[in-house]
Amino acid sequence: MKPSTLRIGYRYRPNRLAPEYDAVVIGSGISGLTTAALLSELGWKVCVLEQHYTAGGYTHSYERNGYEWDVGVHYIGDVGARTRTRRMFDFLTDGKLGWAPMEEEYDRFYIGDKVFTARAGKQEFRDNLVRQFPAEETAIDRYLDLLQQVGGALSMFGMGRAMRPWLRSVAAPYLKWKTPDFMFRKTYAVLSELTNDQDLIAVICGQWGDMGLPPKQSAFMVHAMIARHYLYGGFYPVGGSWKIADYIIPKIQKAGGEVFTYANVEKILVDDGHVRGVAMSDGHEIICPVVISSAGVDNTFNRLLTNDVVRECGYEKSLREVRPSVGHLCLYIGLKETAAELGLPRTNFWIYPHSNYDQALTDFLEDDDAPFPVVYVSFPSAKDPEYLDRHPGTATIEIVAPAPYAPFEKWKGTTWGKRGDDYEARKAELSERLLRHLYDKLPQLEGKVDYFELSTPLSTEWFSGYQHGELYGLDHTPERLQQDWLTPRTRVNGLWLTGQDILTCGVTGAMMAGLLTTTAMMGMRKIAPLMKQIFG
Ligand SMILES: Cc1cc2nc3c(=O)[nH]c(=O)nc-3n(C[C@H](O)[C@H](O)[C@H](O)COP(=O)(O)OP(=O)(O)OC[C@H]3O[C@@H](n4cnc5c(N)ncnc54)[C@H](O)[C@@H]3O)c2cc1C
Structure with missing residues (x-):
């Protein structure tokens, strides 16, 4: 198995840090990068700290064995015209990020034995x-x-x-x-x-x-x-989802900031109700009066802050009102023919056992050998007009299905790639089940798969830092959306939140959370000219 080579960001070393920063951002997902880029535009020098080996959070991509897959971007909407979403992307990426439209029929729903479409x-x-x-x-x-x-x-x-x-x-x-x-x-x-x-x-x-x-x-x-x-x-970022971070990072660097990878924040330092900076897992402390966490509410309050701070600020009860979303499996597939040769569409498939989605999920959560409540199939190499320039003669497919964390918990603490034969056997079984769904819909692919690997909720924990392998941060229940403490401003002076947990999941939701956090930090008067520049 050849390792992934697609890496962006600058490898963290204490001696590579500037003597001072105006703000530290924990996490380089779209929300962290958006906040950092907007602050940079306002003249701030921002240090983004990312624990993974590459920047981008869920927008990162990885390569293995001559294939490339994205982990958390299959399609993005609202970018086909000069919408607010499109203007934000254009601004953040200096207009460099292109968008390839999917087919007019962008989603196809297989519900039991019926087929429906969205156009x-x-x-x-x-x-x-x-x-x-x-x-x-x-x-x-x-x-x-x-x-x-x-x-x-x-x-x-x-x-x-x-x-x-x-x-x-x-x-x-x-x-x-x-x-x-x-x-x-x-x-x-x-x-x-x-x-x-x-x-x-x-x-x-x-x-x-x-x-x-x-x-x-x-x-x-x-x-x-x-x-x-x-x-x-639906639209797909031309060149792959990793291009999003790749195009945003120069904006941060231009103002003197940097995006560091392999930079795991161990603790947020708080003295007398004020943020003092962050402690890295190598023991180094980065002193800074402004810290923005995009690492998710669970990580921020249950890991990065001490229990004392959480209790003193009155967050203990609030945290019981929210819960992590379900985890997921993703089967990353490589094929040695092109999407055109294989007849792969620029349409997502959603495969359901029947129309009672809630019942199907309940059945599956009670028995993980029950049918998957949903199987989602995406064809990234078909969607990206530049894929073949990077990986000639090949195609990729991604199959996603929900997966609770609990059945995988017995392997918690093991090392990625070395979790043991029983884990590999379970993965092989699950992969086979997912492949069956693919062959059922596209029988021409049987015998054509050259390579596949399965991620589990433990992979999400390992690479993205979500402690319960959660797919979308906090669950999107009505109760969660009415929590008035899920805002950019926290009860710790100088500590701010951003990301999918303070607004909603989705690349656009998290990007808009970055704008929200910057607005809350700067105030309407100071942010207004920047807003005008972005939205006209
Ligand atoms: C399988 C899957 C498919 C998806 N498909 C789509 C899609 O098609 N379209 C769409 O719009 N959205 C999709 N999403 C959702 C979307 O990707 C996310 O909602 C969004 O990218 C979240 O952005 P974020 O900045 O809030 O968080 P993240 O991107 O998760 O960024 C948080 C970052 O914090 C880092 N971090 C955590 N702890 C630490 C620490 N202690 N120190 C340093 N760094 C830390 C993490 O490594 C991570 O990089 C998908 C998500 C998944 C998982």
Whole structure:
């Protein structure tokens, strides 16, 4: 097995640090890099510390045996026109990042023995749904109307998060008035008031894997956010997802900052309620009055801060109100023919045993030999127009399925690549099950797979630092979204949060969390000119 060579960022050594930084950012995912880049634009010198061997967090890619895969980016929406999302990406990457559209049919749902599709474009999406469910036209229009209403409310939700606590309580009645109650209801509850057609609900919720919770558990707000996000189709970063970080890092360096890899933060140092800096796992201390953690709420409060600080700041009870999302398996596959030769589509497949997603997940969590509640198949080499320049004559596929952490816990503490024969045997079994799903949908691939390897929740823990192997940070329940302490500002002076846990998961959600954190840190007056520069 040849090792991964695709690495970006500068290897951490204490003697490579500048004598002083204006801010330290823990984690180089899209949220950490966004915060660092925006602060750099405002003249701050920022030190980003990433524990992994490469920068980018879930946007990183890796190479092995002549193939390249991305770990946490399969498609991104809302970048086909000059939207706010697109403008943010353009600004952060100096306009260098290109976007390749997927097929018009960007998602295909196999639900039991039925097949449904999602098509790009609001009108096309609607008409396509009406074609598939002619008796449900009114329900479909009412659903699209709800998505429309959520749009404005989402900005209000974000704005509330950036406010100081006193201002937020003053503005609470206005924020509540602007935020419809259905945003914090369960997705299924909202949809079942529109229609009784369980197949239609299943198709509308066919992307539940994008946030890790099925409709009877998830908040409608996050469902709606994702549905809106992909309404105009899916796009793939040209050159692979690692290009996102690769293009952002120079912005940080230009202002005198750096993005260090192999830089594991052991503790956030706090004296008398004020941040003093961070202690690295090699014992070195980086002294700095501003620390921004993008490592996730669980890591920040349960690992990086001491129990005393967490208790003194009154976070103990709050932390019991949230829980980590489920883990996942990913089968990374390499083939020695091109996507075109193999007939691989630029469409994602979502494969479900039946339309009752909640039941399927419950059955699987009770018995991990039960059918996978969802199997997601992505064809990255087909989506990236430059893939063949880097890896001629080959193709890649990724298959993702949920996986709870508990069954893997017995191997916790073992070393990646050396976890023992029983672990490898379990992985082989799971890989085989996932491959069966692939061959069932694309029989021409049988006998063509040259290489595959499976990641488990332990791999997520090892490479991305999520202690429960969680796929999307905190679970996106209505309760989580109503936690008013999940904001950029913490009760420790100088310590700020960013990332998927303070807004929502998704590359765009985490990127916007970076903007939110910078806004909360700088205040509206100081950030306004930068906002104008980005959004016009
Ligand atoms: C399998 C999978 C598929 C996905 N597919 C999509 C998709 O198609 N489209 C989409 O929009 N989103 C997708 N997502 C979600 C998206 O990738 C994430 O929500 C988003 O990238 C999270 O960004 P972040 O900055 O909050 O966190 P992360 O990217 O996780 O960054 C946090 C960083 O902190 C680092 N860190 C943790 N602890 C420490 C420490 N002690 N010291 C130093 N560094 C530390 C970690 O190594 C990590 O790099 C997917 C996610 C997964 C897992």
